[in-house]
Amino acid sequence: MLWRRLHSSAPSRLCRQPTRSKSLPAWVDALRRSLDNVTSTPLDASLCMPQLYPFQHTAVQFALSRGGRVLLGHEMGLGKTPIAVTVCAHYVHAEGPVLVVAPPVLLEQWAAEIVRWAPSVSPCEVQVIRKGSERPKDDAKFVLVSYAMLVGRRSTDERTNSHLRHTAQGEAYAVVVADEAHALKSHKSSRTSVVMPLLRQARRAVLMTGTPMANGCAADVYALVGALAKEAMPSYITWCKRYCQEQRQIFVSRRSIKRWVGVSRTHSAELHDILQRVMTRQRKEEVLTELPPKRRSRVALPLSAAELRHIKTSMENVAVSAEFPFDAPLPSVMAAFHASATAKARAVCEWLGEALFQGEKGNLAVSGKTLLFAHHHVMHDALALFFSSHLDEQQWIHVTGETRSGDRFERITRFQQDPSCRAAVLALSACSQGLNLAMADTVIFTELCWSPSELEQAEARAHRMGQTASQVSIYYLLVGGETFPLDSIMFKTLVKKSAASSNVLDGRPPSQDLRTSAIVPPPQR
The missing domain is CATH 3.40.50.300 (P-loop containing nucleotide triphosphate hydrolases)
Incomplete structure (x- = not known):
């Protein structure tokens, strides 16, 4: 067998106590309190397939302890999709349907994984949106749509696809999953401006990415934390001034562009602490000890x-x-x-x-x-x-x-x-x-x-x-x-x-x- 089940993973973070420091800006403490202010959901063992590995089960517990508002940051190849589906299975029948936003190449794979890891959902209750003209079905438990399809041709107002951002009954989605969520790293992009409101207004928001800091910059995680914090989030400039290394100015076609880069060494540990409040993460070497080199x-x-x-x-x-x-x-x-x-x-x-x-x-x-x-x-x-x-x-x-x-x-x-x-x-x-x-x-x-x-x-x-x-x-x-x-x-x-x-x-x-x-x-x- 390629890997073995481990009876324990990283130390549990289910009961974190926020740290305080008089030298911190007020917004940092406010953000921590906002992230910690969640109502946990009890684990239903009957919804957890026996094929889940211990580290995946631990991640499900962490997500539920946060009331289904979580960043799944496990390294690539560690099975984040089964974790997300299991979490959603706790909410889909009472609060669904679930909106899943993912790159187009993954939509069919998502459909298969939902049926596999949530047996209470039948294949006919999983809808893959393939055209912008399609509308969510009344009986769909999971609605799968690509980022591009959800945004539409927003810049020209030719087709906004706004009908895909609501349930068949015209209501806001209560459960939203954003796969490959590092796609939201640019806080000004059309993609982020469309998806962020859906995540913030949802009762449950599951963000999935093995690379939250896609470009090695503290600005990359601003939108991810903001999607889960709902409130107490500082401005983008305030965030970058504290957690980025510096702002650089470049010139493109005679136009000046200012760009934040890197991570502040002074506040790197502080940013790590903030992320640990919303993120569950494992490395391959920690849980798959028999994975080949x-x-x-x-x-x-x-x-x-x-x-x-x-x-x-x-x-x-x-x-x-x-x-x-x-x-x-x-x-x-x-x-x-x-x-x-x-x-x-x-x-x-x-x-x-x-x-x-x-x-x-x-x-x-x-x-x-x-x-x-x-x-x-x-x-x-x-x-x-x-x-x-x-x-x-x-x-x-x-x-x-x-x-x-x-x-x-x-x-x-x-x-x-x-x-x-x-x-x-x-x-x-x-x-x-x-x-x-x-x-x-x-x-x-x-x-x-x-x-x-x-x-x-x-x-x-x-x-x-x-x-x-x-x-x-x-x-x-x-x-x-x-x-x-x-x-x-x-x-x-x-x-x-x-x-x-x-x-x-x-x-x-x-x-x-x-x-x-x-x-x-x-x-x-």
Whole structure:
């Protein structure tokens, strides 16, 4: 058996006593009191499926002790969905229906999980909203909708989809679940402005994310805490001034943009304390002691002189100092990011040819299944051409952000169930969250991104409950060094953000982060 049931997890936080300090601003104490002012719900053992693991059962207890207003922050791959469904099962028949908001790729998976973990709910009582014109059904116990569908085309007022934000009877939802809730980190986005009121007015609000601080910044959790606090929440500026490292000013197209970054070292422990009042969180190493090791490797890709010149030209207008907010959406940064994908595409495919096929087309030379993540169209196009020339169409799948939801579900299901389907080329932004791809034991990143949480989410598609391989191998294909600093700078930035997030969420540095990856040369023929 891959993992064993543990009879205890982290020390229980069901009866927290708020700490007081005379030096604290009044709003901090007020916020703590607001978060602690909840009415607990008794646990109904008959609603807890016996397949729940002890740490999942503990999380259900914590959520109910908070009256169903909770942040489920367990690391990716630890089964947050069964926890959320079990919590909702305590309320759905008396207070339902339940509104579940999630990325579109996860809606069908949610429908299956609800029926599995809440047997009192029949499949016909679970409604998946697939079109903006659909309306919630009178007999639906769970209504599943994507963030984009819930928001609609709000900027143009062409279609607001406001009818999806109420029950079939026109009432506010009393129970709301927000999956991958780090999607609400931008407090000014249309998504946040639509979903936040639903969470705040609901009696029960379950937020789910394995990466609450998606970008390693204290501002990331402002909306999450605010959704659960209801009142006593300070302004965004007040929050950021206390808990962020600093505010930086950048210029984009002659326009000044101020941006909060990092976490204040002085108040990191205080922020950790606030989160512990609403969040239940476990790490994999704490509860899945028999999960196979995760081995990260950084592959140094060789580029031709022409490819290096192409990248160096794109880097001329990019500031590369350690203090530069490198993930800022500057045109020069985005141009360099795209140029790196263009230049790396050939080298990436050459590496895949040797590492996966050993120079022979027709069949993967490695055992198991492989996930490949990419971001830019140019990289996706190169990978599609590569695999179409090396494998039959039934032996691999390709899912991008533009793949229709029905096709996406069919392809993912085929990869999960068909032993002959061995490789999956996936969009990092569209497929890094929620999917259970534990049948794969190799993960390859052809490109980096700006957020460490997105990389960790993608890794967790394979390194999760249900993984039976002896090791999960993860490869980051990079071009680094003095000749091409872009990947090197991005990697260092990701490491820094990951450490900041772990200190706040877990109260300690990460036990394993990107720095633990080994640097390996490309394979030689």
